[in-house]
Structures are given as C-alpha cells and as structure tokens.
Amino acid sequence: MSRIQESVIVRTVVRIMVPFILLFALYVIMHGAGGPGGGFQGGVIFGAGIILYAMIYGIDAGKKKISDALDRILASTGLTIYAGTGLLCIISGGMLLQYGAVPLLPDNPAEVSKYLIDFVEIGIGITVSAVMISLFFDVSSPESEEAEE
C-alpha cells in the first residue's frame, strides 16, 4: 500500500466523488442525442470512475466491484446490443442500422430512430467502459502478488 492510498483525505474524497463520476458518466451517455456527449465519452468517464476507485482502494477491492468475468460479459454485451439493433433493423425489413424501419411507432420513423440511437449509445458505453476497466486491471499487478515479491 502506498502512502497516497493510506491518506484519509484521498480515501474520503474518492469515496464521495466516485458515485458522482459514475452518475455523470450515465448523464453523458444519455445526453449524446441532445448535445455534446455520447457512448464513447461516457463509457470512458465510467471506466475512469471505477479505475479511480481501484487505484485508491486497491485492485482487489476494485475487482470485487467489477469482476473479470463480469467485465468480459459486459464488453461483449455492449457490442451485442449495437449489432443486435442493426440486425433488428434488417429483420424489420430495412437496411443494417436503418432505425426508421423498426415498427415501434409506425407513423413516426424519426422518433423510433431517436430512441434506438440512445439504445445504441448505451451499448457503446457498456463496451467502452468494460474494455477500459479490463485494460487497467490487466496491466496492473494485484496486491497479493506484489506482497510476495
């Protein structure tokens, strides 16, 4: 454990800030349709929030929140949401990712497109955040091994 990780100030600030960082990440993902933001940016912020927690409270504590298995599942889930939306458009008789073809609101294809864009952004966000977290966990060595060395 390094000196920064033992600092009460740092631990308290991180404990208070991390929920707000994660909330902000969700806001950025959902805000993508109406202003600056989107799945890539929000996913990176979400991943950074978890990484900040893992940096201060330790890799093992971070892995308790997001385990390796969950991380792998999330990374593929996000891509499946995106590709599945594209497939849904094909099944509905349109082209790949032609959102207007999905018959949710038959008289208003633009409205359907709006919601499906949000849905797709969520998929991007899940994949990007899971990959960010897994990259961090993979290149950092767990504390239990550090103690042995």
Next chain:
Amino acid sequence: MKTLALFVVILAGAMLIYAGQDLPAFGDINSPAYQHRMTQYFIENSLSESGVPNIVTALLANYRGYDTLGETTVIFTAGMAVILLLRRREK
C-alpha cells in the same frame, strides 16, 4: 540513440506544424467542409430524418452507424487481445 529519437520527433513535429499552415482557418466559411453540398443537406434534414437535435450524433449513430459499429468492434477486439495476452490465469 536518444539524440536520434529526439531529432526524429522534432523533425516530425516540424513537418506537422509546416503542414498545419495550409489547413483552413477555424470557422472559415470557404473551407471545403462548409462548402460541400452534404453539409447543407445534413443541417437541413438530420433532425427530421434521425430525430436527434445533435447533428454530430445523428451522423455518428445514424448516417454512419455502420462505421461506428466498426469502431466499437475495434475497441472490443483490442480489449479482448489485451485479455488474451496479459491476463493472469487464476491458479
């Protein structure tokens, strides 16, 4: 070796700065990006066609959704490659 690397970096940076002089000025109305007819089309039709007020998102997720799907796949593949190469196996 370090001097050579520094020289290469400075040379590449100087080339980029030199090439940057030819870029259109920020917000220049005569730049090709503003003059292209597709720009006019997207400004006029992106809201009614895709339903989102943000033109950037309309382009990213609707007009170029296939491209963004590829980008997401690239990130996913990179993550999986790092997992394959670096993840420590549980003993």
